Amino acid sequence: MVTKTLKKKRVLKQGMLENVMRQFNHAADSIDLNPNIRKILEMTNNELVVHFPVRMDNGEVEVFTGYRVQHNNALGPYKGGLRYHATVDIDAARALAMWMTWKTSLAGLPYGGAKGGIQLNPKKYSHSELERITRRFTYALGDNIGPELDIPAPDVNTNAQTMAWILDTYMSTKPPAERSMNMHVVTGKPIGAGGSEGRDRATGYGVFLTIKFWAEQKKVDLRNRKFIVQGFGNVGYWTSHFLEKEGAILTAVQDASGTILNEKGISVDSLLAYSDANNRSIYGFAGAKSLDSSEFFGLDCDIIVPAALGNQITADNAKKIKAYLIAEGANGPTDVEAEEILLKKGIDIIPDILCNSGGVIGSYFEWLQNRNGEIWQLDEVMAKLEKKLKESFFKVMETAKIRNVDMRSAAFIIAIERLEEAYVQRGIFP
Incomplete structure (x- = not known):
């Protein structure tokens, strides 16, 4: 017998995917999106499901399920958070990855969209268990993430410490000469581990x-x-x-x-x-x-x-x-x-x-600093963040006024048109 709690979780996850598709289709209809590009954007590029064992503090082994969905990378590397929550599954990851594609496109960033995480309640595990879970998940993801391929970040129930564990695990799989070149494999890191001032807020x-x-x-x-x-x-x-x-x-x-x-x-x-x-x-x-x-x-x-x-x-x-x-x-x-x-x-x-695009904009600033060997001060980061968000906000407001639509429709239109332009200019292989 399925409990009411499980039913509620299923409805929540199914509803998220349904919502993002309805939002996308509404905007695509309003701009008469090229049907071929529409087919591409309706689908995810890659979906990874991993099952991995972790030894608990009591010596017993528990098997966890982790997800990483890469929706689209037409504008740049995949970008998106990892969350630790009981509602994480493939449909939730699909929906959130799609939202990340629209979010990075709207912000004018050189990124695509991805999302993922582990299906668990982190409050049930000790600090040392969460470290082992995170490191084992990172190892299971392997080369499906990377500083120029797919860059995770914190999300629900994950934080700077989580990112530091991912960074250390990922770098340990690389030859010594390449490790310093991989600092930007994740963003939202602690300051001492290559993080950016202001990313936390x-x-x-x-x-x-x-x-x-x-x-x-x-x-x-x-x-x-x-x-x-x-x-x-x-x-x-x-x-x-x-x-x-x-x-x-x-x-x-x-x-x-x-x-x-x-x-x-x-x-x-x-x-x-x-x-x-x-x-x-x-x-x-x-x-x-x-x-x-x-x-x-x-x-x-x-x-x-x-x-x-x-x-x-x-x-x-x-x-x-x-x-x-x-x-x-x-x-x-x-x-x-x-x-x-x-x-x-x-x-x-x-x-x-x-x-909520300030998070991925802040992540972009951290990624840039790591990539270029730079360190920005807090006031510089916050000023750049405000400038970037102001540009996005008033572009959305202007589009909403011109097209006589609500703010969400305007935001989706801007994001989708940028992706459409990229595909039109580049063409479809082969």
Whole structure:
């Protein structure tokens, strides 16, 4: 008998792939995309599934399943994160890899799109077990990743330490003379292992910047505006940090442990300190009261930042939303039916491939520094990030106005047209 939890996970993963395909087809129809190029972009280039054994702390062996899907590399090497989560499977990886292709294209980066990860709950494993799992996964991927081929980065439940383990394992498989040439096989590394200043906050800062650009265009003052955040990991924290500095007020947060609310405001740094001390859980935070999680999206607020997993805003809860802006810190947090409801209600949505693209832009800067033997200072990285995101944001807004479409459609149009141009100019082999 299939449990309700398993059914929910299957619907979530199937829905993500269905959503990205519907988004793609909608944009492709609107620009009358070349049918031959459409066939190419509908499919992934490569899909890798690996099963690998790892010895646990108790001496027993557990077999894990890992995935890496490479969607398209017409514009450059594959680029995309690795996540450790129970919902990771081939369909989830396909959907996320496609979104990465559109995201890198929209940002004007010399990258394609990929995604992957391991199907597990990292909270069930010790630090040393996670290291062995990561190193064994890297070894299993072998030459399917590389600094000029496919460059992983952190994602859900992975971080700079994860990337350092991947880097060290990958470099150990290369001859000594080639090891220094492979520092850019992953991005999002610790500073001491070749990482870039500012990469840790790049995604959240990008989410904040797109909200700020939107507010400036709409002549909205962010001071005293209430915002709520789903997911208080790296993206959720840094987005909240910068919004709080701008004068906005965090009133509610939701993560896997539960939902908390304080209408007078939640201190972002106090919540981070509590979360860090409680295994990345916000449950029980003294500065707010607990709330039924089903009430989260219907709370009174101005801005919602979904920064957790996909398909969180659905037709069921979209009707309850009172905010006038949704900034998608996560990939695919709003399903197609929900978006139709929200747009009819006059709610603006900053789409994921624009809103959270600060992460891959920051990764590109790290990759460039490693490749060229350079070290950039934090203020230089943040300034370059802001400039790049501003260009993307206003290009999306201009396209939306010219074509009379919503922001997501405009973002997809820009991304797909850049890929179409590449294929038209290069031709199709043979």
